[in-house]
Amino acid sequence: MQQLVYFFQKFKYFLFFLLLQFIALTLIFNNLNFQKSKYVNSANALTGGLYNKVANISDYFSLKATNTKLLEENTLLRNFLQQKTTLSFSMDSIVLDTLKYHQKYTVTSAKIINNNYAKAFNFLTINKGTAVGLGKEMAVVNGKGIVGITDNLSLNYARIQSILNKNTRINARLKNGYFGTLKWNGLDYRTVQLIDIPRQAPVKIGDTIETGGKSAIFPEGILIGEVVEINNDNAVDNVINVKLFNDMSAIGPVYVIKNLQKEEIKFLENEADE
Amino acid sequence: MNKTIYFGLLFVFLVLLQVFVLNNVLFLGYINPYLYIIFVFLYPLKKSRIGFLLLSFALGLSIDFFSDSGGIHAFSILTIAYFRLFFIRLFLNKFEVDYPFFKLNLEPFGKKFNYIVTLTLLHHFLLFFLANFSFQNMSQVFLNTLYSSVFTLILYFLSIYIFSKKQ
Numbered sequence: 001m002q003q004l005v006y007f008f009q010k011f012k013y014f015l016f017f018l019l020l021q022f023i024a025l026t027l028i029f030n031n032l033n034f035q036k037s038k039y040v041n042s043a044n045a046l047t048g049g050l051y052n053k054v055a056n057i058s059d060y061f062s063l064k065a066t067n068t069k070l071l072e073e074n075t076l077l078r079n080f081l082q083q084k085t086t087l088s089f090s091m092d093s094i095v096l097d098t099l100k101y102h103q104k105y106t107v108t109s110a111k112i113i114n115n116n117y118a119k120a121f122n123f124l125t126i127n128k129g130t131a132v133g134l135g136k137e138m139a140v141v142n143g144k145g146i147v148g149i150t151d152n153l154s155l156n157y158a159r160i161q162s163i164l165n166k167n168t169r170i171n172a173r174l175k176n177g178y179f180g181t182l183k184w185n186g187l188d189y190r191t192v193q194l195i196d197i198p199r200q201a202p203v204k205i206g207d208t209i210e211t212g213g214k215s216a217i218f219p220e221g222i223l224i225g226e227v228v229e230i231n232n233d234n235a236v237d238n239v240i241n242v243k244l245f246n247d248m249s250a251i252g253p254v255y256v257i258k259n260l261q262k263e264e265i266k267f268l269e270n271e272a273d274e
Numbered sequence: 275m276n277k278t279i280y281f282g283l284l285f286v287f288l289v290l291l292q293v294f295v296l297n298n299v300l301f302l303g304y305i306n307p308y309l310y311i312i313f314v315f316l317y318p319l320k321k322s323r324i325g326f327l328l329l330s331f332a333l334g335l336s337i338d339f340f341s342d343s344g345g346i347h348a349f350s351i352l353t354i355a356y357f358r359l360f361f362i363r364l365f366l367n368k369f370e371v372d373y374p375f376f377k378l379n380l381e382p383f384g385k386k387f388n389y390i391v392t393l394t395l396l397h398h399f400l401l402f403f404l405a406n407f408s409f410q411n412m413s414q415v416f417l418n419t420l421y422s423s424v425f426t427l428i429l430y431f432l433s434i435y436i437f438s439k440k441q
Contacts, residue, residue: 013323017356020331024345024352027335028404031344040335042342051340054294116342118304120406123342159342166407186411 032121032167041152041159042114042125048157052127055113059252066252073143105219108132108256110140110158117248120186122162124148126254129156139218139257145245146170146224147254149217158256164189164248172224172242173212174201182209182224182242189248191228194240203230209242216262281317285333288313293340304418307425309433310337310347311397314355315390319362319373330355343405350400354393365389379434391427398423 008015027040042048059066114125128134130153140147140160149168152159161168166186172194173179178201184192194209207227213220229241259265288310296307313333317326334348341347362368365388368376378386398419406415 013327013356016324016327017352020327020352021349024331024334024349027338027345028349028407029344031342032407040338040342040344042340044339047340050294114340118300118306119343120411121343125342186406187414 043152043154043157043159048125051113051125062252069143104261106258110254110256112251112254117164117189120166122164124160124162126158126160129153129158131155134158134256137217140254141222142251142254146222163192171212171214172209175208179212191241191243194242197238197240203227203240216259216265289336292337297341305421305425307429309426309429311351312430314358315378319376327355346401346404350397353400354397361389361392394423394426
């Protein structure tokens, strides 16, 4: 017994050091696990609040760029709207305003208050949380393309797993319908990688990549980027480099998309598993 | 000033400086200085180390909270905080009896330089290795370690130079 006490006396600093290191390692492992990361994240009231305060000031520096982006997006949407009205008029049918009857997605606007893009596992923080109905695993996009997926939420803030995170996998497709998986190799924040595209798919440089809609998170047809490099060597995963339309180093306002039918889809999928 | 208040303020100042200023530097797109580790160099040497280890860990963890990095800052700064005494013995030849009178500023520059460079490189390597979290892209890890260390060291010696002139 005395020897044991003596042992602890002698190595108490080392043991204390090991204990703290163990805690740190546990946090690191948990942080990279989408299901388990709960404690250390910037979506809590203190860090989120501080980031929000700083973002409120630094927002003024990018007002012009943000306004231009919003204007571009409005133009795009107005053009869509024009097409839509002409179509419905030409079809000569009654447009039913079924409020939320056939609606599949709702959109919430939010602002990025903390942006990371230079690491291998990047996360962003936005200034909306569970108070406005956000939840885990919702799509985050902006006018130019996809941004990420929500993962940790507090009442007023949410942490987003960026598409620039080595753990992110997103279903994406070419405009002609062939689909694969979008991931990131952790190197350049302007390009992401599209893998598992079938070999017979006709891919050309400059082709547009969009979300495939084969998951319950992203609606289909949201823009991602364009093909810049095709690796034609006989690699297993058939990597295609995609240049993002979004400049991930400068994003301000974003939209969070909630899938109203996600529970139903998940329920079905889980039932099939069992 | 009271030592406790001084180090309390230094703690908060270093967290805010790192999170809101230095994390946004991104020189050439990815090179960041990590100046908060000067806490390890400035904290006085004591025989009892529990408080110092705990504070270093807390400092790292605070920065992890802000930068969504799990515990990589906590892990790296705790490592250099624990091995600080070993390197002081190795480079500066100081033992337990010297601790109360030890001042890093009064040491000869060459010895001090070795001590600080070693700890900085160790910290940055652990940091980037854990941030990368795989054995791929190791060249990237080494390059990042090198560039960021140089950046941190320049900032460190500049700030020491500026603040010691006033005394």
